[in-house]
Amino acid sequence: MASSQTGDASIPAGPHQPPYTYSANQGYDQPAEPVPPALRGGAPLDGEVVDEDDYLDDVFDSADELEDDVWDGDATDLTKSYNRQRQLHGNSQSDAPAPRSNAQKPTANTFSSIDDQVSALSKHAAKIRLDDVKQSGGREKDKADRATSELVLDQRTRMILLQMINRGVVSEIHGAISTGKEANVYGAVLHLEDGSPSIQRAIKVYKTSILVFKDRERYITGEHRFKSGSEKGNNRKMVKLWAEKEFRNLRRLHSAGIACPEPLKLKLHVLVMEFLGDKRGYAYPRLRDARLEGEDAEKQWRDLYIQLLGIMRRLYQVCKLVHADLSEYNILYNDNKLYIIDVSQSVEHDHPRALEFLRMDIKNVGDYFRRQGVDTLQDRTIFNFITAPDGPVEEPALSQAVEHLYEVRPAAAGGDAEAAELEVDNEVFRNQYIPQTLEEVYDIEKDAQKLGTAQGEQLVYRNLLADQVVLSKEQKVEGDEESGSSEESEEEGASLGSDDSEDESRFEKGTPRGKRFIDKGEKKQHKEAVKEAKREKRKEKIPKSLKKKLVASSSRKKK
Numbered sequence: 001m002a003s004s005q006t007g008d009a010s011i012p013a014g015p016h017q018p019p020y021t022y023s024a025n026q027g028y029d030q031p032a033e034p035v036p037p038a039l040r041g042g043a044p045l046d047g048e049v050v051d052e053d054d055y056l057d058d059v060f061d062s063a064d065e066l067e068d069d070v071w072d073g074d075a076t077d078l079t080k081s082y083n084r085q086r087q088l089h090g091n092s093q094s095d096a097p098a099p100r101s102n103a104q105k106p107t108a109n110t111f112s113s114i115d116d117q118v119s120a121l122s123k124h125a126a127k128i129r130l131d132d133v134k135q136s137g138g139r140e141k142d143k144a145d146r147a148t149s150e151l152v153l154d155q156r157t158r159m160i161l162l163q164m165i166n167r168g169v170v171s172e173i174h175g176a177i178s179t180g181k182e183a184n185v186y187g188a189v190l191h192l193e194d195g196s197p198s199i200q201r202a203i204k205v206y207k208t209s210i211l212v213f214k215d216r217e218r219y220i221t222g223e224h225r226f227k228s229g230s231e232k233g234n235n236r237k238m239v240k241l242w243a244e245k246e247f248r249n250l251r252r253l254h255s256a257g258i259a260c261p262e263p264l265k266l267k268l269h270v271l272v273m274e275f276l277g278d279k280r281g282y283a284y285p286r287l288r289d290a291r292l293e294g295e296d297a298e299k300q301w302r303d304l305y306i307q308l309l310g311i312m313r314r315l316y317q318v319c320k321l322v323h324a325d326l327s328e329y330n331i332l333y334n335d336n337k338l339y340i341i342d343v344s345q346s347v348e349h350d351h352p353r354a355l356e357f358l359r360m361d362i363k364n365v366g367d368y369f370r371r372q373g374v375d376t377l378q379d380r381t382i383f384n385f386i387t388a389p390d391g392p393v394e395e396p397a398l399s400q401a402v403e404h405l406y407e408v409r410p411a412a413a414g415g416d417a418e419a420a421e422l423e424v425d426n427e428v429f430r431n432q433y434i435p436q437t438l439e440e441v442y443d444i445e446k447d448a449q450k451l452g453t454a455q456g457e458q459l460v461y462r463n464l465l466a467d468q469v470v471l472s473k474e475q476k477v478e479g480d481e482e483s484g485s486s487e488e489s490e491e492e493g494a495s496l497g498s499d500d501s502e503d504e505s506r507f508e509k510g511t512p513r514g515k516r517f518i519d520k521g522e523k524k525q526h527k528e529a530v531k532e533a534k535r536e537k538r539k540e541k542i543p544k545s546l547k548k549k550l551v552a553s554s555s556r557k558k559k
């Protein structure tokens with residue numbers, strides 16, 4: 001039981017307990033502060049099983065932290081960061097003598113023990129004020145007076161938050177913007193030294209409870225970034241991966257210019273990101289709670305719908321992601337603009353179930369906007385719009401392309417009949433077969449021949465067939481024959497920590513070679529040759545585990 005951590009006796013005894021605490025840049029200037037109960041007493045929540053030995057180890061290990069590039073220069077310079085924080089939060093109010101400065105550059109190891117680090121952080125304890133809740137008008141009132149138990153942090157989380165304060169990522173943490181099954185989101189603020197206006201931030205804390213991860217399985221199975229499998233059964237590791245996934249996905253969205261919170265800092269299961277809301281700390285409403293006012297509300301809804309379809313295409317084509325939980329709950333709204341959030345479950349577009357998730361996203365979006373009175377397009381039309389390799393990925397061309405879809409859609413009967421027709425087609429589309437793997441698509445060569453005919457139009461995944469799957473595979477093999485070097489693109493094992501760019505080139509459209517049109521016998525022969533070539537290649541292949549080790553040993557470098 002972790003509560004045993006309250007008593008000193010339960011903490012594995014160090015070789016020697018110094019009477020004074022040494023803190024970086026402060027020297028042995030103060031007797032070790034007793035750790036307030038608020039810090040030491042917090043039992044792990046969520047039914048987490050605790051291994052006492054390493055309960056806080058990873059919190060104080062900076063090896064696996066992620067930050068956005070913006071923070072790189074700053075936050076890795078601990079001296080600078082520490083001094084800044086000391087000025088900001090530390091000793092200005094206390095009567096203690098000015099701390100001695102230390103010319104040596106401190107590192108994480110400067111601290112003599114985790115215990116000391118805990119004490120050192122305790123001075124920030126008062127800056128976490130979770131009962132200070134800001135609620136924007138649209139949200140349900142009952143959420144405002146949440147049970148305090150929901151707001152109690154387990155000790156690891158509290159330590160991470162204190163560390164974030166200590167490092168100047170945020171200065172204070174306020175109440176929860178949202179408490180959910182899987183995560184709580186807190187509002188935070190960063191006060192700046194130069195007196196410029198404070199910056200609001202949002203902190204998403206993933207819960208480590210076992211129950212809530214049940215339905216995560218389907219997103220993970222087939223996701224190569226989770227391939228190692230060893231994570232299964234270890235909640236803390238899973239949650240960490242989950243947070244990391246959200247961080248990386250947000251980074252992809254952000255760099256693709258899709259409106260979303262900019263990810264700033266990640267430590268284990270705690271993610272600090274840009275706050276989407278006003279200067280006073282009120283978060284933008286979810287699209288679900290958005291109130292569009294004015295006489296042109298109808299047009300505003302339609303514009304938002306078109307904006308969202310553009311975002312979905314951009315997400316798919318540029319970020320190579322499917323959101324996989326897109327709905328009015330995971331989109332924030334402000335001033336005619338939509339912000340995409342909650343991308344921890346988003347999958348790569350080559351995830352075995354990516355197309356299924358995309359279809360589900362399209363349904364949710366369509367259903368919601370229809371309820372707002374928007375004349376929506378058919379699910380099938382949108383699916384094709386999003387997955388078609390050709391076409392724009394930038395505004396305003398994206399919106400124009402959607403407008404074009406309205407223009408060219410078959411004339412419908414109008415009124416109820418039209419609605420019924422749309423309903424039927426959507427229903428058919430939603431039940432249509434979507435291959436689970438792209439291999440399945442490749443095998444169905446007959447489908448390739450259907451393309452360009454009326455039958456081909458009915459294929460849900462025709463855009464993938466057209467010149468991505470069939471051609472890219474053949475091209476790849478041809479490339480192999482020429483250069484003998486593209487084995488890498490066959491690799492699925494891009495680890496979670498690796499750059500995904502290699503992956504993303506996989507579906508890039510190349511120049512068509514017309515292989516689909518050669519005669520059947522020749523095609524079969526070609527296929528055999530390809531298989532043989534692959535077999536040969538495999539013999540020389542370095543095992544993935546070895547490769548990883550080699551890469552790790554030659555390029556392991558912390559950010």
Ligand SMILES: Nc1ncnc2c1ncn2[C@@H]1O[C@H](COP(=O)(O)OP(=O)(O)OP(=O)(O)O)[C@@H](O)[C@H]1O
Pocket residue numbers: 177178179180181182183184185202204261273274275276277283284285286329330341342343
């Ligand atoms: N960057 C942000 N700025 C402002 N508000 C945010 C931000 N991120 C999240 N929120 C608020 O927190 C809520 C929950 O966030 P999110 O959807 O990411 O969590 P979640 O994974 O759905 O959590 P759960 O499933 O446990 O409810 C959002 O609906 C939004 O109101």
Ligand SMILES: [Mg+2]
Pocket residue numbers: 329330342
């Ligand atoms: Mg959500």
